[in-house]
Amino acid sequence: MNSRWLAASSCIVAALAMGVSACGGDDDNGGDTGGGGDSGGEAKTVTVYSSLPLQGASRPQTTAMVQGIELALEQSGGKAGDTTVQYESLDDSTAQAGTWTPEATQANARKVAQDDTAAAYIGEFNSGASAVSIPILNEAQIPQVSPANTAVGLTSDEPGAEPGEPEKYYPTGQRHYVRIVPKDTIQGAALATLMKEDGCTAVQMTNDKEVYGAGLARNIESAAEAQDLEIISNEAIDKNQPNYRSVAAKAKSAGADCFVYSGITANNAVQLYKDFSAAIPDAKLYGPDGVAESGFADPKEGGIPADVAAKVKVSVATLAPDEYPPEGQEFFSQFSEKYGEDNPDPYAIYGYEAMRLVLDAIERSGTAEKADIITALFDTKDRQSVLGTYSIDENGDTTLTDYGIYTIDGGELSFDSTIKAEGT
Numbered sequence: 001m002n003s004r005w006l007a008a009s010s011c012i013v014a015a016l017a018m019g020v021s022a023c024g025g026d027d028d029n030g031g032d033t034g035g036g037g038d039s040g041g042e043a044k045t046v047t048v049y050s051s052l053p054l055q056g057a058s059r060p061q062t063t064a065m066v067q068g069i070e071l072a073l074e075q076s077g078g079k080a081g082d083t084t085v086q087y088e089s090l091d092d093s094t095a096q097a098g099t100w101t102p103e104a105t106q107a108n109a110r111k112v113a114q115d116d117t118a119a120a121y122i123g124e125f126n127s128g129a130s131a132v133s134i135p136i137l138n139e140a141q142i143p144q145v146s147p148a149n150t151a152v153g154l155t156s157d158e159p160g161a162e163p164g165e166p167e168k169y170y171p172t173g174q175r176h177y178v179r180i181v182p183k184d185t186i187q188g189a190a191l192a193t194l195m196k197e198d199g200c201t202a203v204q205m206t207n208d209k210e211v212y213g214a215g216l217a218r219n220i221e222s223a224a225e226a227q228d229l230e231i232i233s234n235e236a237i238d239k240n241q242p243n244y245r246s247v248a249a250k251a252k253s254a255g256a257d258c259f260v261y262s263g264i265t266a267n268n269a270v271q272l273y274k275d276f277s278a279a280i281p282d283a284k285l286y287g288p289d290g291v292a293e294s295g296f297a298d299p300k301e302g303g304i305p306a307d308v309a310a311k312v313k314v315s316v317a318t319l320a321p322d323e324y325p326p327e328g329q330e331f332f333s334q335f336s337e338k339y340g341e342d343n344p345d346p347y348a349i350y351g352y353e354a355m356r357l358v359l360d361a362i363e364r365s366g367t368a369e370k371a372d373i374i375t376a377l378f379d380t381k382d383r384q385s386v387l388g389t390y391s392i393d394e395n396g397d398t399t400l401t402d403y404g405i406y407t408i409d410g411g412e413l414s415f416d417s418t419i420k421a422e423g424t
Helices: 059-075 102-113 126-140 184-197 213-227 245-253 270-279 326-339 346-366 370-378
Strands: 016-017 045-052 083-091 118-122 144-146 178-179 202-207 230-236 258-262 284-287 312-316 384-385 388-390 402-410 414-418
Touching: 045 059, 045 102, 045 126, 045 346, 059 178, 059 326, 083 346, 102 118, 102 370, 118 245, 118 346, 118 370, 118 388, 126 144, 126 178, 126 213, 144 346, 178 312, 184 213, 184 258, 184 312, 184 414, 202 213, 202 245, 202 326, 213 230, 213 258, 230 245, 245 270, 258 270, 270 284, 312 414, 346 370, 346 384
Parallel strands: 045 083, 045 118, 118 144, 144 178, 202 230, 202 258, 258 284, 284 312
Antiparallel strands: 016 083, 312 402, 384 388, 402 414
16 A cells, blocks of 8 residues: 655644643553542643654655644643643754754753743654753653654664763653654664565665764664675765765675665755666665655655666655554544545654653653653553554663565655564
């Protein structure tokens, strides 16, 4: 089944305060443990923020995430137990950069850290941005849920992490950050498994030097070694280079039959793929979730041309709607009805689940106090959700492991298969 990655709507609601009528809490509790939402005192009003790049190549995906967040809050009646929940959407990108920036991310995190009503922060979309916001929010102990981060070092010192990770992100020594997508030890293994299954024998890899790209590249290398798949070299690229013909020519001379990029679209990925396709016409081309967006896939949005796209496969934690459990399939039906989208962007479900998890944690906290919400997040066990059943481990990682593999058809990412990564 094809899953369209939709063009962004022209307007994103920046702030949404829901009604105060009591409609109960999250009904997706499953096996979650914890108390109810009755704090025993006067009902509170709290604010949940999101911080996502609402401009640039990621905009279609983050627009869908915001819509998913809003739908989850609307369905809860704007309540988490007895607590009234308001929502405000923040942008961590700029029009000039076309992607997230450290300055915008810092501003968002500081705004939330200084808000006494803040109960949770949904973000970031990019792992590099979370490397900026996590320490700020950790100092203020703001519960943080990422719907998209995969960089290993944000939560653990497993292969793929850099020296000092993850401790440097948590100055208080107390964790506050969780994520609902599988980390890059799993994505790296999924890409290595895919390339091995596709018959690759010699792979040229490049990375964009960011927290996400450099870390994922190490995960791919480790997984490839375990599967006896040769990685010719892992070249760190300069995003400001006009072209990468010399790197591609070197890879051709070394006998590369496949190419994989570890990084994000905004760091000149389109030029990189065009140059490798031209240098090695028969090579298979691969990429991670960092390029799983219309800004990469659709030539009308500045993406790769069709002849290059025909050779590309990308991995991303999102699946086709019919690959999710019945609760997930029902979500896509509800989303379509709400927003008039026949083929909702797959990322919408991660925005939705991030808010559902936050609402559930607020209710289970029993107090709607930040420290208690953090405890509730880390106490999440066997949660029956639209994504499937998962738990949050002591590092803040989800127990979900599936990755989807997408091809590109007519400028849109088209679901191909679910891959079970070897070596994880």
